[in-house]
Amino acid sequence: MTRILVVDDSPTELHVIKTMLGKHGYEVSTASSGEDGMAKAREILPDLILMDVVMPGLNGFQATRQLSQDAATARIPVIVVTTKDQETDRVWAMRQGARDYIVKPVKEKDLLERLKDILP
Template identity: 80%
Template sequence: MTCILVVDDSPTELHVISTMLARHGYTVVTASSGEEGMSRAREIKPDLVLMDVVMPGLNGFQATRQLSQDPLTADIPIVMVTTKDQETDKVWAMRQGARDYIVKPVREKELIRSLKEILS
């Protein structure tokens, strides 16, 4: 079963995204901070990470860069899921190692399409 790590500091977003993923048969693990997300990614080696950008402490751009540069996690694709909708944010996310960029509120069809494309 495909395992997705969802990293977001909002309990509501974690619930909404986790519910969408579970409905499509994905196993979901959550983390509520960039630091916890990095720890979980190293520990469980998920098939994909969904990463929020705006979080206290280590933000999503920093966590994505660190995961992308770490030999233990560099092969795990990361999709940014954020309210930041500027083109410069998207470009910066891709430079940090993200494979896709989805703007909240997340639309289920868009999320699942992105995951299937990246995981295929």
């Protein structure tokens, strides 16, 4: 089963995305901060990470950069999922190591298509 880690400080977003992915057979773990997301990623080595940007402490850009530079987690694709809809944010996310960028609110069909494009 494909394991996906969802990192977001909003309990509502975590619930919505986890429910969305769960009904399509994905095994979903969650983390509510960038720091927690980093620790969980190293612990469970998910197949993919969905990363929010705006979080207290370590933000999603910083966490994505650290994950992409860590030998243990560098192979894990990260999709940034955020309300930030500026082209500069999209470019910056890719420079930090993200493989894709989705603007909230997440549309189920769009998310599933992107997962199919990235996951083996």
